Amino acid sequence: MAQADITRIASNIAGLNSLNALNSVNTKLGIHQLRLATGKRINEAADDPAGLTIATKFNAKSRGLGVALDNIGDAKNLLSVAEAGLTKINDILLVIRDKSEQAANDALGVAEREAIRKQIDELLTEIDKIVEETEWNGTPLIDGTTSLKFQTGYLSEGVTPIELSKPHNAKDLGVTLLSIGLAEGSALDSVVTGVELAEVTGTKAEAGQYSISVTWEQGDGTDTWDTLTGQLTGPTGFTPITKTIGGTAETEADANAAWGNEVDFGCGFKITLGETPGSTAEAITIDYTPGAVVSSNEGATAYMKKIDDAIAAVSDSIAKIGASVSRLTFKEETLVVAKINTEAAYSRIMNADMAAEQLEATKLQILQQTATAMLAQANVAPQAILALFR
Numbered sequence: 398m399a400q401a402d403i404t405r406i407a408s409n410i411a412g413l414n415s416l417n418a419l420n421s422v423n424t425k426l427g428i429h430q431l432r433l434a435t436g437k438r439i440n441e442a443a444d445d446p447a448g449l450t451i452a453t454k455f456n457a458k459s460r461g462l463g464v465a466l467d468n469i470g471d472a473k474n475l476l477s478v479a480e481a482g483l484t485k486i487n488d489i490l491l492v493i494r495d496k497s498e499q500a501a502n503d504a505l506g507v508a509e510r511e512a513i514r515k516q517i518d519e520l521l522t523e524i525d526k527i528v529e530e531t532e533w534n535g536t537p538l539i540d541g542t543t544s545l546k547f548q549t550g551y552l553s554e555g556v557t558p559i560e561l562s563k564p565h566n567a568k569d570l571g572v573t574l575l576s577i578g579l580a581e582g583s584a585l586d587s588v589v590t591g592v593e594l595a596e597v598t599g600t601k602a603e604a605g606q607y608s609i610s611v612t613w614e615q616g617d618g619t620d621t622w623d624t625l626t627g628q629l630t631g632p633t634g635f636t637p638i639t640k641t642i643g644g645t646a647e648t649e650a651d652a653n654a655a656w657g658n659e660v661d662f663g664c665g666f667k668i669t670l671g672e673t674p675g676s677t678a679e680a681i682t683i684d685y686t687p688g689a690v691v692s693s694n695e696g697a698t699a700y701m702k703k704i705d706d707a708i709a710a711v712s713d714s715i716a717k718i719g720a721s722v723s724r725l726t727f728k729e730e731t732l733v734v735a736k737i738n739t740e741a742a743y744s745r746i747m748n749a750d751m752a753a754e755q756l757e758a759t760k761l762q763i764l765q766q767t768a769t770a771m772l773a774q775a776n777v778a779p780q781a782i783l784a785l786f787r
Contacts, residue, residue: 406782411775419768426761432749433758439747448746455743461551462736469729472547472557473722479538479561480718482531486539486565487711489520489527493572494704496520501697514691518574521567528566539565539714549728551735557728559721563714570707572700574691 400410431440439445439452499505500513531538536545541564549557567573691697 406779409775409779411778412772415768415772415775419772422761422764422768426758426765429754429758429761432754433751436749437747438749452743452746455739458551459736459739459743462732462739465549465551465555466729466732468548469725473725475533476718476722478533479531480715482527482539483565483711483715486524486527487708489524490704490708490711493517493520494701497691497697497700497704500691501694503694510692514574517691521572521574525566541569565711565714570710571703572707
């Protein structure tokens with residue numbers, strides 16, 4: 398710093414030094430006052446370029462951890478919906494088991510067991526309905542088709558996969574019922590306009606298993622006009638089968654009259670007729686193994702075992718969901734700690750120490766006042782030279 402020489406009045410060096418000191422104090426005071434106003438230690442990149450780079454990364458990580466925590470909360474809510482659906486299915490299965498145990502008692506007659514079967518069938522329908530309605534934003538949760546991935550970490554690879562791959566409808570749990578069993582050697586003939594069901598037979602192969610053979614033909618075979626389709630449907634758990642019925646019809650009216658007709662065999666199976674191109678008369682043979690029947694002690698006790706297996710399967714799924722929720726809870730606790738620590742590191746770099754900043758501001762305000770006073774004195778000092786001219 399240049400030394401002042403009061404005998405050289407053309408340049409006021411002392412005044413310039415004081416002015417420079419005042420400007421420096423004003424600049425520093427402005428920085429500390431801005432930090433006090435914003436609460437930030439770094440208000441522009443020039444304040445601390447390296448610190449700003451580091452703090453920006455910490456801020457991104459902190460925000461990412463916050464989003465991951467929200468994702469975990471959503472995941473736990475989703476799994477709670479799935480658990481609620483499975484719990485209700487488990488409750489229904491317990492009721493069904495009670496009913497099948499009741500049906501195993503030979504003190505009941507045919508009518509009483511049939512009433513139990515109807516109630517069980519309704520409960521099985523409700524199980525399928527629960528499976529259908531247990532969803533999250535359009536995604537089914539317990540039908541066995543869902544594989545979920547939750548973003549539970551800050552980094553892109555922080556994914557938690559959860560498999561809900563086990564189906565829980567009545568068919569897949571193995572608890573479907575045959576509505577009414579076919580008697581050994583039974584045969585049915587049914588005729589609708591323009592279509593003759595030539596033969597319907599059902600043979601009981603073994604306990605709980607039935608083989609159904611259906612052959613039908615159209616018209617009397619004299620004229621070829623059109624062909625029909627038949628869709629064979631059965632009780633809960635039976636997958637409908639559609640086949641083309643080839644044959645003949647005497648008139649167009651005969652063929653039209655047959656479309657949409659339904660033939661109910663009275664044994665849990667139906668054929669619905671409709672129009673489609675085809676060829677010659679065909680036969681459908683179905684080997685259908687229902688879950689059980691509850692029309693006898695043997696059937697009901699066998700069904701109880703199936704229900705026990707289904708309850709075990711549903712309970713296993715509930716336990717798996719519980720383990721997944723527990724896992725997510727531990728991850729959530731870990732992320733909370735990581736977010737707090739990241740926030741602390743960010744705060745130390747970016748945020749101002751308000752107490753220290755106030756102390757600095759107070760010191761600089763005093764220096765500002767003294768620098769201003771010294772500048773005033775420096776401006777007056779050259780007047781002493783006037784005494785040499787008296």
